[in-house]
Amino acid sequence: MGRKLSFTIFALVLVASFILSSGQAMASEEKKPEQFVGLLAYRTGPFAAGGSGLTSGKEDFMALINMRGGINGKIMYKWEECETAYNAARGVECYNRFKNKMFKVHPESTGITYALIPKATKDKIVVISSGYGRADASDGRVFPWVFTIPTNYWSQNTAKIKWIAMQEGWDGKDMSTIGKYLKGLKIANLHIDVPYGQETKPILDAMAKKFGFKVRHFPVPWPGIDQKAQWMDIVRRFKADWVINRNWGVSCTVPLKEAARLKFPSNRILGVWWCGAEEDVLPAGPAAKGYYSTNFHGVGRDFPIIKEVVDKVYGAMKGNISFTRVGSVYYNRGFVAAIVDHEAILTAHKKFGVKVLTGEEFRWGMEHLNITKERIKEIGAEGLMQPLKTSCADHEGGGMVFFQQWDGKKWVSTGDVITPMRKFVRGMIEKSAAKYAKEKGITPRTCK
Amino acid sequence: MAFFFEVLITGLMVGIMYSLIALGFALIFKASDVFNMAQGAMSLFAGLALVGFLHQYMHLPLWLALLCTVGVMTIWAYVIVFVVLKPLVNRPPLMLFMATFGVMYLMEGIGQSIYGTQAKGLNIGIPDNSFEVAGIFMSSFDLFFAGVAAVLVAGLIWFFQKTRNGRALRAVSDDHEAALSVGIPLLKAWYLTWIIAGIVATVAGVAWGTRLGVQFSLSYIAFKALPVLIIGGLDSIPGANRPLFQALRSVRKRDS
Numbered sequence: 281m282g283r284k285l286s287f288t289i290f291a292l293v294l295v296a297s298f299i300l301s302s303g304q305a306m307a308s309e310e311k312k313p314e315q316f317v318g319l320l321a322y323r324t325g326p327f328a329a330g331g332s333g334l335t336s337g338k339e340d341f342m343a344l345i346n347m348r349g350g351i352n353g354k355i356m357y358k359w360e361e362c363e364t365a366y367n368a369a370r371g372v373e374c375y376n377r378f379k380n381k382m383f384k385v386h387p388e389s390t391g392i393t394y395a396l397i398p399k400a401t402k403d404k405i406v407v408i409s410s411g412y413g414r415a416d417a418s419d420g421r422v423f424p425w426v427f428t429i430p431t432n433y434w435s436q437n438t439a440k441i442k443w444i445a446m447q448e449g450w451d452g453k454d455m456s457t458i459g460k461y462l463k464g465l466k467i468a469n470l471h472i473d474v475p476y477g478q479e480t481k482p483i484l485d486a487m488a489k490k491f492g493f494k495v496r497h498f499p500v501p502w503p504g505i506d507q508k509a510q511w512m513d514i515v516r517r518f519k520a521d522w523v524i525n526r527n528w529g530v531s532c533t534v535p536l537k538e539a540a541r542l543k544f545p546s547n548r549i550l551g552v553w554w555c556g557a558e559e560d561v562l563p564a565g566p567a568a569k570g571y572y573s574t575n576f577h578g579v580g581r582d583f584p585i586i587k588e589v590v591d592k593v594y595g596a597m598k599g600n601i602s603f604t605r606v607g608s609v610y611y612n613r614g615f616v617a618a619i620v621d622h623e624a625i626l627t628a629h630k631k632f633g634v635k636v637l638t639g640e641e642f643r644w645g646m647e648h649l650n651i652t653k654e655r656i657k658e659i660g661a662e663g664l665m666q667p668l669k670t671s672c673a674d675h676e677g678g679g680m681v682f683f684q685q686w687d688g689k690k691w692v693s694t695g696d697v698i699t700p701m702r703k704f705v706r707g708m709i710e711k712s713a714a715k716y717a718k719e720k721g722i723t724p725r726t727c728k
Numbered sequence: 729m730a731f732f733f734e735v736l737i738t739g740l741m742v743g744i745m746y747s748l749i750a751l752g753f754a755l756i757f758k759a760s761d762v763f764n765m766a767q768g769a770m771s772l773f774a775g776l777a778l779v780g781f782l783h784q785y786m787h788l789p790l791w792l793a794l795l796c797t798v799g800v801m802t803i804w805a806y807v808i809v810f811v812v813l814k815p816l817v818n819r820p821p822l823m824l825f826m827a828t829f830g831v832m833y834l835m836e837g838i839g840q841s842i843y844g845t846q847a848k849g850l851n852i853g854i855p856d857n858s859f860e861v862a863g864i865f866m867s868s869f870d871l872f873f874a875g876v877a878a879v880l881v882a883g884l885i886w887f888f889q890k891t892r893n894g895r896a897l898r899a900v901s902d903d904h905e906a907a908l909s910v911g912i913p914l915l916k917a918w919y920l921t922w923i924i925a926g927i928v929a930t931v932a933g934v935a936w937g938t939r940l941g942v943q944f945s946l947s948y949i950a951f952k953a954l955p956v957l958i959i960g961g962l963d964s965i966p967g968a969n970r971p972l973f974q975a976l977r978s979v980r981k982r983d984s
Binding site: 517534 | 741847851865940941
């Protein structure tokens with residue numbers, strides 16, 4: 281009896297597997313070609329709040345496109361995550377794992393970006409460091425494979441200085457008078473002491489020289505959980521008028537508490553866009569109320585395309601993050617990055633035809649991006665993203681910086697969308713990129 | 729001059745906060761000669777568990793949540809001693825040390841799996857106001873935890889010097905084999921030590937979690953506490969609470 285039963289079960293399993301596999305084979309006949317996206321994610325470790333939002337935002341956008349029938353209705357997105365835990369060595373390992381099948385990479389960390397630039401250039405894979413990485417990589421002549429779209433750290437800091445001048449009474453228009461409002465101001469640049477944190481020292485120094493304000497850099501040792509000494513110095517000795525909070529993860533939160541302890545007003549602290557998410561301010565409690573930060577996209581769910589994700593992707597229970605985080609800062613950042621990449625794919629499809637793209641073809645798309653206001657409206661992302669236009673030489677494309685303030689419960693846009701000091705930044709970018717080219721023996725390509 | 733004193737006092741306060749972590753290190757090293765790399769992760773886990781009991785999964789009153797957290801840390805102590813360390817008795821200390829690395833990763837991983845990776849605010853009603861005394865800013869929060877640390881250290885000194893179990897632990901730390909030969913059960917002694925270290929980690933987790941929010945970085949605090957520990961002495965409980973060094977560090981950092 282026992283043998284008979286096991287034989288019956290065995291036969292049933294065999295038949296079931298035949299049916300299933302033939303079904304699968306039929307499905308695969310109808311399968312559309314897939315564009316593979318390798319995602320360097322960090323859902324664990326000290327920066328998981330950022331990493332999970334960025335990655336899930338991208339995934340949700342791709343899921344939405346797939347639900348709409350794919351890219352141009354013919355190509356489906358296929359993605360895979362690799363956990364870096366924000367560690368550069370693991371980031372490189374993940375890159376190596378994906379490099380034979382991917383056409384673009386978002387390193388999601390300045391450290392990983394630095395490590396991947398030479399590798400990806402050799403492998404002909406596009407590196408996109410949206411709002412992080414090397415600012416001078418915006419020079420497409422020296423860094424043909426790197427894009428800092430939509431804005432880089434140097435642009436951000438010139439916009440920050442313009443915004444500070446506006447708070448001091450400047451009209452925001454006449455650049456010849458800005459110096460009058462900045463002269464004599466003391467600005468503390470509180471930065472985490474890693475390459476990312478140090479990235480903006482040259483531009484701040486150059487601006488201080490040009491506009492007559494005083495800037496002092498206060499390095500915070502990694503991971504920045506203890507900043508009492510720096511804050512005493514900033515408030516008691518340097519007596520700063522403004523503080524730039526250029527940290528990451530927990531080190532973004534600590535300054536808010538320390539400032540409150542020394543009764544330094546939170547509305548005189550201006551954070552980098554990596555210190556401007558919900559996760560950065562919530563643990564600081566009431567101490568964070570009034571704190572400002574920069575951004576380069578809109579926050580919340582009040583955009584048609586995000587609403588569509590809520591309806592379709594989350595409606596079908598296919599979301600990639602807890603529903604409450606949809607519309608949060610890091611989520612929207614990842615989402616916007618995916619929109620930009622998608623637009624570049626569509627641009628490339630116009631030239632090369634609707635097919636699975638290679639790195640080179642995608643790069644062409646990235647270099648010929650022109651996302652106008654009208655197109656943004658069409659996408660359903662009005663207010664979520666800024667117009668972008670790239671070229672062979674300009675890999676930044678936009679540069680506009682948004683400002684927001686924490687009201688104790690949520691981030692509220694101040695309504696300021698500031699253009700950076702483009703000429704000033706571009707001059708420094710070209711100088712720095714030329715230096716890099718000389719060091720590495722790169723001959724910059726000519727852009728018509 | 730006022731600035732100098734302010735830096736000095738603030739440094740002392742920070743040192744006391746670090747000493748809460750250093751205490752856990754010293755306890756375990758004293759009793760088992762194991763340098764416990766998981767001390768930071770224990771604080772992280774305790775913080776996460778407390779937030780879980782208080783807000784995330786349940787809404788228990790504070791006293792009960794604290795009690796449950798200590799309960800969770802006791803379970804961890806049991807697992808660490810009887811699952812991880814027991815098979816390694818009489819092995820070289822380096823193996824025990826490496827095993828604590830494993831425990832650290834395990835705790836971090838399980839903690840993140842259960843409670844998520846988001847930074848969580850923790851407010852248990854400890855006043856965090858600053859006030860000025862002779863031109864020096866003081867924080868009521870720092871003072872509160874300085875008091876807590878003092879009570880903890882005094883309690884532990886009393887425990888190690890005066891109680892039967894404490895003496896047994898000291899004997900174990902002096903010589904495992906001699907302690908065994910006079911009938912002190914080694915594993916029971918270790919278990920007790922890890923429970924106490926778990927309680928200390930809970931206090932540290934509450935202190936640092938209230939200050940920074942309960943998040944993964946709590947696990948790193950252990951590494952910052954190492955200088956306090958080395959200067960204070962690896963096996964010295966009063967030594968772990970030697971925040972003067974931290975004060976000096978603050979002064980030096982200011983000048984650099």
